[in-house]
Amino acid sequence: xxxxxxxxxxxxxxxKNLAELRAGIVAGTTKAADLASSYYExxxxxxxxxxxxxxxxxxxxxxxxxRVDEMAAKGDPLPPLAGIPMGIKDVLVMQGSPxxxxxxxxxGYCPPYDATPVSKxxxxxxxxxxxxxxxxxxxxxxxxxSAYGPVRNPVDTERVPGGSSGGSAAxxxxxxxxxxxGSDTGGSIRQPASFCGVVGxxxxxxxxxxxxxxxxxxxxxxxxxxxxxxxxxxxxxxxIAGHDxxxxxxxxxxxxxxxxxxxxPLKEPGxxxxxxxxxxxxxxxxLDAEVRAKIEAGIHALQAAGCTVKPVSLPHTRYAxxxxxxxxxxxxxxxxxxxxxxxxxxxxxxxxxLSDMYRHSRDEGFGAEVKRRILLGTxxxxxxxxxxxxxxxxxxxRLLAEEFLRAFAEVDAIVTPTSPxxxxxxxxxxxxxxxMYLADIYTVTANLAGICGVSVxxxxxxxxxxxxxxxxxxxxxxxxxFRVARAVEAAGL
Ligand code: GLN
Numbered sequence: 001x002x003x004x005x006x007x008x009x010x011x012x013x014x015x016k017n018l019a020e021l022r023a024g025i026v027a028g029t030t031k032a033a034d035l036a037s038s039y040y041e042x043x044x045x046x047x048x049x050x051x052x053x054x055x056x057x058x059x060x061x062x063x064x065x066x067r068v069d070e071m072a073a074k075g076d077p078l079p080p081l082a083g084i085p086m087g088i089k090d091v092l093v094m095q096g097s098p099x100x101x102x103x104x105x106x107x108g109y110c111p112p113y114d115a116t117p118v119s120k121x122x123x124x125x126x127x128x129x130x131x132x133x134x135x136x137x138x139x140x141x142x143x144x145x146s147a148y149g150p151v152r153n154p155v156d157t158e159r160v161p162g163g164s165s166g167g168s169a170a171x172x173x174x175x176x177x178x179x180x181x182g183s184d185t186g187g188s189i190r191q192p193a194s195f196c197g198v199v200g201x202x203x204x205x206x207x208x209x210x211x212x213x214x215x216x217x218x219x220x221x222x223x224x225x226x227x228x229x230x231x232x233x234x235x236x237x238x239x240i241a242g243h244d245x246x247x248x249x250x251x252x253x254x255x256x257x258x259x260x261x262x263x264x265p266l267k268e269p270g271x272x273x274x275x276x277x278x279x280x281x282x283x284x285x286x287l288d289a290e291v292r293a294k295i296e297a298g299i300h301a302l303q304a305a306g307c308t309v310k311p312v313s314l315p316h317t318r319y320a321x322x323x324x325x326x327x328x329x330x331x332x333x334x335x336x337x338x339x340x341x342x343x344x345x346x347x348x349x350x351x352x353x354l355s356d357m358y359r360h361s362r363d364e365g366f367g368a369e370v371k372r373r374i375l376l377g378t379x380x381x382x383x384x385x386x387x388x389x390x391x392x393x394x395x396x397x398r399l400l401a402e403e404f405l406r407a408f409a410e411v412d413a414i415v416t417p418t419s420p421x422x423x424x425x426x427x428x429x430x431x432x433x434x435x436m437y438l439a440d441i442y443t444v445t446a447n448l449a450g451i452c453g454v455s456v457x458x459x460x461x462x463x464x465x466x467x468x469x470x471x472x473x474x475x476x477x478x479x480x481x482f483r484v485a486r487a488v489e490a491a492g493l
Contacts, residue, residue, distance in 0.1 A: 102147055164188040182225075183216070216335065400448050
């Protein structure tokens with residue numbers, strides 16, 4: 001096969017929308033059990049090529065599907081996600097099922113409890129098919145850091161699906177799940193959503209409980225949905241959002257009806273249209289020309305739909321990558337200290353002393369990128385360097401957040417590209433960690449500032465590679481981001 005023919009290998013098949021599927025189950029024309037089985041058949045056929053699922057939770061899924069079918073047969077009112085087949089990123093724990101976080105160190109670990117977003121999905125009727133591949137401990141931008149092999153992009157299998165929630169994005173794009181959950185610490189939902197041509201949501205910090213999320217950087221981590229369209233993503237966020245007594249950082253703010261909010265036009269009769277900000281800093285050097293052209297077309301579409309568009313200034317953006325990689329690695333070095341071969345997963349077999357056992361378990365259990373980050377983070381936190389690195393990074397983080405607050409006093413949403421480049425080839429950046437880190441340039445700022453955002457498909461390059469638009473909104477204003485995303489989606493670029 002020539003390399004061109006190879007790169008044409010394409011597994012894209014978008015799932016039906018959630019409302020349509022649910023209506024079939026309510027009407028009894030679709031059985032949840034049949035739907036789940038047909039997904040498992042498709043997974044069996046396609047997963048060996050894409051490496052999206054790390055493990056399947058078939059027994060649990062089929063039991064849940066049977067419950068849904070029973071309710072439907074009795075004519076009971078069905079919950080919002082009744083019978084909807086979904087996949088879960090392997091950083092969220094599910095009771096009794098393998099939860100590896102993409103790491104060898106967690107091989108064989110089956111947690112004794114469910115993550116809150118997982119139990120909320122199930123309580124809403126979702127059928128959870130299995131656990132999805134990701135970069136080890138969610139550290140990466142290409143899914144090539146998984147200890148279980150890379151995920152391939154369903155659009156072009158020679159390319160990466162993005163990371164770290166590469167499995168979650170690819171599963172939706174290849175219709176191996178109707179929707180999925182991912183986690184986003186610096187872009188890990190939005191960037192793979194962009195690379196695979198699906199919708200990804202970064203909820204406001206604290207909007208969704210982190211209970212049961214295997215921590216990467218606790219002050220940045222979020223759990224959010226990926227779906228084939230904006231309305232499905234909005235519905236899913238409505239299900240998983242809300243206060244959780246098990247996560248003290250979760251917000252007590254009431255949860256709006258996000259799906260209904262997303263139905264609102266950008267310009268309601270008698271009111272001014274939504275105000276959109278465009279930051280020049282996100283359209284500077286390093287932005288691919290085709291990506292830029294698509295995002296500009298998206299901005300025009302928003303204008304045509306009744307938005308006012310104006311420039312906003314976010315001058316500290318240029319410090320975002322170093323700031324993020326100091327804060328994230330510092331927190332990661334602390335969070336990952338718990339993996340010592342004693343409590344979870346992998347233990348190195350041949351050690352004479354306890355400290356050797358710790359050392360060898362960590363040395364053999366962690367991959368190269370995770371080790372690099374533990375080293376960086378430990379260094380940034382060490383006595384002599386704390387003020388110069390970690391403290392400084394926290395100060396810059398504050399400035400970035402204030403800058404966003406000022407901008408959101410003037411506009412309802414800020415639009416940017418999600419990624420400066422379209423999906424790149426497998427292996428293209430693995431030798432150059434810094435180049436990989438730069439792929440996160442447009443996404444890390446929202447995590448540092450605590451704000452929310454959505455990545456929505458915004459056309460494709462001439463080669464057919466997806467382009468994503470990032471729509472950022474102020475704390476707890478997900479509704480605005482969904483409305484803007486709906487309009488971009490409707491423009492059909
Ligand atoms: N690519 C970024 C990193 O490697 C973001 C990862 C994430 O959001 N989990 O840290």
